[in-house]
Amino acid sequence: MSKASQETLLSVGGSYRGYIATRPVRGDRIPHHVQGLVIRDYAQRMNLICPLLPAVEYAMPGCYMMLESVLKEVPATQGVILYSLFMLPERASRRQHMYDRVFAAGGSLHGALENIALWGHEDTGRVEDIFRVNQFAHVKPPADVAAVLDGS
Amino acid sequence: MSKSTGAPSLSVVQNSPTDDAPQSGFTSEAEKELSRKFLEDGHVVVPVEDLGALDRLRDAVASGAAHWLDASTPEDPGALLDSIHARLGPTQVNDMRMSIINGLNTQDWVARDYFSVARKTIESVVGNELAMQRRLNLSVQMPGDDSSVLPVHADVWDGNSPFEVVLWVPLVDCYGTKAMFLLMPKANAQHEANFRRFSDKSVEDLFHAIEPDVIWPEVRYGEAMVFSLSLMHGNRVNFEAGTRWSFNCRFKSLFSPYGDKRLGEFFEPITIRAATRMGMDYTHLEGFDE
Numbered sequence: 533m534s535k536a537s538q539e540t541l542l543s544v545g546g547s548y549r550g551y552i553a554t555r556p557v558r559g560d561r562i563p564h565h566v567q568g569l570v571i572r573d574y575a576q577r578m579n580l581i582c583p584l585l586p587a588v589e590y591a592m593p594g595c596y597m598m599l600e601s602v603l604k605e606v607p608a609t610q611g612v613i614l615y616s617l618f619m620l621p622e623r624a625s626r627r628q629h630m631y632d633r634v635f636a637a638g639g640s641l642h643g644a645l646e647n648i649a650l651w652g653h654e655d656t657g658r659v660e661d662i663f664r665v666n667q668f669a670h671v672k673p674p675a676d677v678a679a680v681l682d683g684s
Numbered sequence: 685m686s687k688s689t690g691a692p693s694l695s696v697v698q699n700s701p702t703d704d705a706p707q708s709g710f711t712s713e714a715e716k717e718l719s720r721k722f723l724e725d726g727h728v729v730v731p732v733e734d735l736g737a738l739d740r741l742r743d744a745v746a747s748g749a750a751h752w753l754d755a756s757t758p759e760d761p762g763a764l765l766d767s768i769h770a771r772l773g774p775t776q777v778n779d780m781r782m783s784i785i786n787g788l789n790t791q792d793w794v795a796r797d798y799f800s801v802a803r804k805t806i807e808s809v810v811g812n813e814l815a816m817q818r819r820l821n822l823s824v825q826m827p828g829d830d831s832s833v834l835p836v837h838a839d840v841w842d843g844n845s846p847f848e849v850v851l852w853v854p855l856v857d858c859y860g861t862k863a864m865f866l867l868m869p870k871a872n873a874q875h876e877a878n879f880r881r882f883s884d885k886s887v888e889d890l891f892h893a894i895e896p897d898v899i900w901p902e903v904r905y906g907e908a909m910v911f912s913l914s915l916m917h918g919n920r921v922n923f924e925a926g927t928r929w930s931f932n933c934r935f936k937s938l939f940s941p942y943g944d945k946r947l948g949e950f951f952e953p954i955t956i957r958a959a960t961r962m963g964m965d966y967t968h969l970e971g972f973d974e
Contacts (some may be wrong), residue, residue, distance in 0.1 A: 560852075576721060618948065629940065643948075647818075661952075661953045662947055664946065665953050665956065667964065668964060669939055669942055669947055670940075670941045670942070671941060671942045671943075
């Protein structure tokens, strides 16, 4: 990331930074502007200030460079509003490290889609339960109703 | 607490298998009966297991309604809810409903109390390792109000997994059109077999086709209903004298297949057992070569 963009990220004192994805989130591709709407709606409902352009993660699988940048600015910001908590790294130890950094800097993490706030370590157990069960849970979308109507 | 206005409804089944209940195979006779009834009828109506929890929920809703109306805390919460239509009109009821349920859903005790209303029944019908819908829904249906009608549907048509059940808990006595309607599994299957003929018809046409077969389970205050959301159900205009107030919330076995209503967004684990925690954390050993 260029020095100029880093400075832009750092000139955000007192507000939250949104974080959106280009790659699929749990298998779904969500347009950036829709992710932005979900974040703004969450911020409004939670009375959080989030006036800035969100950081957009790069598309490469397993890449968290933008998230790293956003976490680095947390001492200057109040924290991060992710479009979804499922944009956090899949590896539990890496997530834990991120929690540690954000809370140590006095910030908080928010999942707008899930409507879940992590204000401190006491909130992470609940989210980690969701991550862990999700690793093993089977997803089988309901049958396509249109196919039933078509008789196929 | 409001008193029920008559004898318990006939469809109520006992839901409290005790440790000394007769055993046959791996489940008690009481659990077998509950399962048989659920499979045959698609629903069970049971006495609530924790009346104190239900009272707390009902009282919190009534206090919320009184607050919204700028009235004092009601001495008889059930009576206030039942007669709320005398105090506001259909155009205001949704704002009041949203205000109440949004407030309740921010409080941790609400989900815990709701589960305790029918914990044993849920565990018998679904399992004891569970995911619960993260937000309770609240329905308010005033007499004659056609704006609160929920057309016939099955939740599986809206992305829910057929492995889910709904725990439906009224805060007032519900009967007749003040209750909800439901198709039982056999009738549901018969109508689904002909479903394609509705492809160019309306939901109202569908209701008229199933109407002769729907049932209207009577569920009084102090009772709860668990039903399968793969069955067609809904409500109609309430032509009874009182307003219907009811909660609904979905439960599923933690590891049964999820539909579009996902873990984290819609569901949350509520009872993860120790062995499962250990299993999820286990990593197989690696590093040996042939």
